[in-house]
Amino acid sequence: MVMMMMMVVMVVVSEASIVQQTCKETPDFNLCVSLLDSDPRSSSADTSGLALILVDKIKGLATKTLNEINGLYEKRPELKGALYECSQRYKTILNADVPEAIEAISKGVPKFAEDGVIDAGVEASACETGFNGKSPLTSLTKSMQNISNVTRAVVRLLL
Amino acid sequence: MASSDALLPISAREEDPLLSSLLDGSRSDPNPETPRGRRPFKGLLAVSFGLLFIAFYVALIATHDGSRSHDAKLESDGTATTTSRARLAGVSEKSNDRLWKLSGDRKAAAFAWNNSMLSWQRTAFHFQPEQNWMNDPNGPLFYKGWYHFFYQYNPNAAVWGDIVWGHAVSKDLIHWVHLPLAMVADQWYDANGVWTGSATFLDDGSIVMLYTGSTDKSVQVQNLAYPEDPNDPLLLNWVKFSGNPVLVPPPGILPKDFRDPTTAWKTSEGKWRITIGSKLNRTGISLVYDTTDFKTFEKLDTLLHRVPNTGMWECVDFYPVSMTAANGLDTSVNGPNVKHIVKASMDDTRIDHYAVGTYFDSNGTWIPDDPTIDVGMKASLRYDYGKFYASKTFYDQNKGRRILWGWIGESDSEAADVQKGWSSLQGIPRTVVLDTKTGKNLVQWPVEETKSLRLSNKKFDIEVGPGKVVPVDVDSATQLDIEAEFEINKESLDKILGDTSVAAEAEEFSCQTSGGSTVRGALGPFGFSVLADEKLSEQTPVYFYVAKGKDSKLKTFFCTDASRSSYANDVVKPIYGSSVPVLKGEKLTMRILVDHSIVEAFGQGGRTCITSRVYPTKAIYGAAKLFLFNNAVDATVTASFKVWQMNSAFIHPYSEDAVRALSRN
Numbered sequence: 001m002v003m004m005m006m007m008v009v010m011v012v013v014s015e016a017s018i019v020q021q022t023c024k025e026t027p028d029f030n031l032c033v034s035l036l037d038s039d040p041r042s043s044s045a046d047t048s049g050l051a052l053i054l055v056d057k058i059k060g061l062a063t064k065t066l067n068e069i070n071g072l073y074e075k076r077p078e079l080k081g082a083l084y085e086c087s088q089r090y091k092t093i094l095n096a097d098v099p100e101a102i103e104a105i106s107k108g109v110p111k112f113a114e115d116g117v118i119d120a121g122v123e124a125s126a127c128e129t130g131f132n133g134k135s136p137l138t139s140l141t142k143s144m145q146n147i148s149n150v151t152r153a154v155v156r157l158l159l
Numbered sequence: 160m161a162s163s164d165a166l167l168p169i170s171a172r173e174e175d176p177l178l179s180s181l182l183d184g185s186r187s188d189p190n191p192e193t194p195r196g197r198r199p200f201k202g203l204l205a206v207s208f209g210l211l212f213i214a215f216y217v218a219l220i221a222t223h224d225g226s227r228s229h230d231a232k233l234e235s236d237g238t239a240t241t242t243s244r245a246r247l248a249g250v251s252e253k254s255n256d257r258l259w260k261l262s263g264d265r266k267a268a269a270f271a272w273n274n275s276m277l278s279w280q281r282t283a284f285h286f287q288p289e290q291n292w293m294n295d296p297n298g299p300l301f302y303k304g305w306y307h308f309f310y311q312y313n314p315n316a317a318v319w320g321d322i323v324w325g326h327a328v329s330k331d332l333i334h335w336v337h338l339p340l341a342m343v344a345d346q347w348y349d350a351n352g353v354w355t356g357s358a359t360f361l362d363d364g365s366i367v368m369l370y371t372g373s374t375d376k377s378v379q380v381q382n383l384a385y386p387e388d389p390n391d392p393l394l395l396n397w398v399k400f401s402g403n404p405v406l407v408p409p410p411g412i413l414p415k416d417f418r419d420p421t422t423a424w425k426t427s428e429g430k431w432r433i434t435i436g437s438k439l440n441r442t443g444i445s446l447v448y449d450t451t452d453f454k455t456f457e458k459l460d461t462l463l464h465r466v467p468n469t470g471m472w473e474c475v476d477f478y479p480v481s482m483t484a485a486n487g488l489d490t491s492v493n494g495p496n497v498k499h500i501v502k503a504s505m506d507d508t509r510i511d512h513y514a515v516g517t518y519f520d521s522n523g524t525w526i527p528d529d530p531t532i533d534v535g536m537k538a539s540l541r542y543d544y545g546k547f548y549a550s551k552t553f554y555d556q557n558k559g560r561r562i563l564w565g566w567i568g569e570s571d572s573e574a575a576d577v578q579k580g581w582s583s584l585q586g587i588p589r590t591v592v593l594d595t596k597t598g599k600n601l602v603q604w605p606v607e608e609t610k611s612l613r614l615s616n617k618k619f620d621i622e623v624g625p626g627k628v629v630p631v632d633v634d635s636a637t638q639l640d641i642e643a644e645f646e647i648n649k650e651s652l653d654k655i656l657g658d659t660s661v662a663a664e665a666e667e668f669s670c671q672t673s674g675g676s677t678v679r680g681a682l683g684p685f686g687f688s689v690l691a692d693e694k695l696s697e698q699t700p701v702y703f704y705v706a707k708g709k710d711s712k713l714k715t716f717f718c719t720d721a722s723r724s725s726y727a728n729d730v731v732k733p734i735y736g737s738s739v740p741v742l743k744g745e746k747l748t749m750r751i752l753v754d755h756s757i758v759e760a761f762g763q764g765g766r767t768c769i770t771s772r773v774y775p776t777k778a779i780y781g782a783a784k785l786f787l788f789n790n791a792v793d794a795t796v797t798a799s800f801k802v803w804q805m806n807s808a809f810i811h812p813y814s815e816d817a818v819r820a821l822s823r824n
Contacts (some may be wrong), residue, residue, distance in 0.1 A: 062298070092574035107373050108377060108379065108416075110506075112319040119572060125728075126574070129270070130269040149331050
């Protein structure tokens with residue numbers, strides 16, 4: 001019986017999906033898999049397609065964070081300066097990093113996508129340090145950094 | 160553009176409730192095929208499958224490399240945690256302790272760019288468009304009295320995208336006038352991008368341009384274009400050949416691995432030959448094609464060259480260099496006193512590598528003189544040890560020299576690029592020749608015309624004792640040309656060489672990993688600190704580090720340290736450099752061009768070149784100063800140098816009037 005279970009496990013492992021194979025090459029396998037598996041496109045995507053899905057997640061997170069920032073102006077008026085700086089940073093992610101990454105991946109010059117994706121993490125960090133340790137966005141910042149790292153690793157597979 | 164260097168530390172991912180909103184719908188079972196009791200009966204078959212899969216699983220584990228780790232690590236900003244290995248004395252170390260805490264500390268004080276800091280960053284005498292994004296140099300050439308420069312340009316944003324060909328002209332490679340776009344993405348075969356290309360002069364003096372187009376289906380193809388009016392010295396308008404594309408990805412080459420055609424050279428059969436970089440799996444290669452008319456090509460079965468594990472080769476360049484003379488050579492020259500250079504831009508690492516070797520015209524192949532430093536290998540030579548990519552040379556028939564252009568990207572955040580409205584520079588154009596003294600490397604030097612920017616100068620002869628920092632009084636210090644000679648005093652040299660207790664550190668030393676300019680050694684570091692404020696709270700040292708090697712030989716390193724260049728925490732602050740050959744009897748020499756946010760350093764007459772991008776927040780405008788320093792523990796150094804103030808090149812924006820006036824010249 002134990003042998004059967006072992007072999008069953010072997011089957012599962014050896015038939016690793018493209019999602020799993022790809023995610024193994026990233027710094028956070030679990031995050032990568034959960035992001036990709038939540039998107040129906042991932043089952044039929046190649047590496048480029050998976051990279052685009054992840055860039056989409058960056059976009060979604062940036063939008064969500066911007067909304068959060070906008071909501072905080074009223075609740076935390078004392079943070080106005082840092083919040084403004086952050087909104088500029090997250091707008092950069094949406095208006096510069098994401099479009100650049102999408103175009104570069106689609107056209108087969110992934111190095112520009114790598115730059116854009118790395119920058120998403122940089123912008124999130126820069127926003128965070130603006131609060132001098134008292135950030136209301138820390139959780140979102142960490143998410144962006146983690147997703148940026150995972151996405152970068154997938155983009156590097158395209159180089 | 161900043162890299163992960165500036166990221167906060169990545170903590171292991173905990174269950175993150177916020178992520179669940181990103182995951183549309185419910186979390187699906189990661190593997191819908193999870194077989195629970197799927198095969199209860201096929202005992203024997205299952206056993207053999209099982210053994211096979213065990214072996215497979217073991218193989219999977221064994222081959223999974225540490226690739227997940229390399230991207231998450233923090234890089235050179237970790238200098239904050241480096242402690243001096245040598246004695247802690249000396250002014251320069253102390254005054255920088257405060258800054259280390261600040262720039263290296265992830266929980267640093269809030270920092271925001273203001274327009275004053277950002278507008279200072281724009282250069283005075285380096286080529287850049289009026290606004291927006293630029294990358295690769297394209298089709299440089301000299302024609303009817305004008306140097307032409309084309310470049311990858313985004314007319315719509317300060318990040319890469321929507322690429323078309325920008326254009327500018329100059330009489331002297333320094334003073335430029337912007338012209339209208341030369342080519343835009345108006346055909347199906349370049350609808351997704353008018354990418355990099357090169358010019359060739361035909362026998363009758365006419366110009367053909369080959370460039371990569373990204374088609375409407377994002378396939379990379381090569382296209383032919385030529386000037387609409389050869390009598391127009393400004394070459395304002397270009398015509399694309401009606402039969403484009405002239406080359407499509409050949410069998411075995413993926414549609415997105417085929418770009419950046421070179422200038423053509425004549426074969427002994429009288430045909431034209433070009434090479435185009437690509438890859439086969441992880442092997443970087445350069446394909447070769449022959450043509451007589453640039454419209455139909457025959458692909459050679461042989462490759463110009465290939466190097467395993469180097470990834471995609473972009474912007475390949477191939478050209479002859481003289482083994483004896485100091486002038487450049489036309490791309491078609493071949494002969495006994497000629498070597499050939501193969502250069503490629505490595506997509507994986509964003510580094511331009513080259514190697515010196517021998518070209519065999521009969522089958523279009525090339526082999527390196529030293530296969531241990533073949534193109535793209537870790538130890539292979541680089542044009543530049545800093546920020547420098549997608550470079551391209553051309554033969555300047557006007558002055559008989561080969562000139563090198565290189566794309567210098569930003570090292571700041573894209574938010575700053577968007578705010579300041581531009582991104583990227585070109586390096587100062589450099590002449591390239593073979594180092595006839597060593598025979599093994601190229602030597603580069605800013606073109607002579609750079610001197611036309613020199614204004615007033617001051618000459619200095621200063622003896623700098625160990626641990627000393629000396630302010631250099633030069634008024635303004637943001638646009639400078641510095642030429643310097645250094646000599647370590649003989650007494651110190653002999654003492655160190657003779658003292659067996661002084662360890663030989665040359666084998667372990669590297670600019671990047673040995674802690675930067677404040678780590679003190681027996682015979683260095685010493686050099687200049689540019690873009691420094693009075694308190695040296697921000698500074699960019701450019702220096703030599705002389706290390707004792709085995710057999711009492713000396714090994715010299717030339718480095719640039721941007722780790723304390725700025726208080727900003729969203730810029731990349733690397734330490735760059737390399738060893739530099741110093742031949743018997745030579746003094747140590749360096750030249751530095753400082754032009755706002757770019758610092759170009761040339762060691763030993765251009766044997767080792769380093770380009771850095773720096774973004775000080777305090778050491779700007781009138782607050783930027785120049786210092787001379789010697790951080791050696793015992794040795795005294797004498798520096799003899801000249802510092803010139805550099806004028807602006809007054810690069811002219813495009814206007815119809817300006818162009819009409821130029822056309823009449």
